[in-house]
Amino acid sequence: QVQLVQSGAEVKKPGASVKVSCQASGYSFTGYYVHWVRQAPGQGLEWMGWINPNSGGTNYAQKFEGWVTMTRDTSINTAYLEVSRLKSDDTAVYYCAREEVGSSSFGAADIWGQGTMVTVSS
């Protein structure tokens, strides 16, 4: 079955980094972008960027340039999101979601991971 399974919850101190994983199964990993979206407690969705697992190419929202890194390991069908220099307002659920590469659409993320809660607290 097609699914994205994310790593477990994390608790980090301000200034630290966190790396969240998103493992794909049931489809061709390299055929779909992986978007990363976060949601602070009680707040809306915020798009962070995407990675093309085939090429490794990335596209980040301007807000996250320089402190967020998206990578992938095609040998284990896994995408990663690393957020550095964490602050308390980075506390959020982080989601990965897939979208077909080369389709005529954009923004049609049809399969989502279950989310990873990252808590930043001293």
Place this chain on the structure above:
Amino acid sequence: QSALTQPRSVSGSPGQSVTISCTGTSSDVGGYNYVSWFQQHPGKAPKLMIYDVTKRPSGVPDRFSGFKSGNTASLTISGLQAEDEADYYCCSHAGSYTLVFGTGTQVTVL
């Protein structure tokens, strides 16, 4: 990139129709036919309901429909059902293959 503007909440009785607006600019909603809508139940991941303004993924009931005019997109839920009670987010291409989400709308079934 500023979030797209949605009403904070809308409500309707079972069987009625509700419409959620999503207002952006000519740099996002108005500039591309790449508007999607997501449904999110509490504690759950978002679910794609509409993409490319009007298209429904397989399995999404035809009670859900999308439309766009100028810088404003809308989602209409016809024949409202109890399970439609959720948060809804619009999302648009914002240029250079970036995305921007709306502020979100809580739909309440009375």
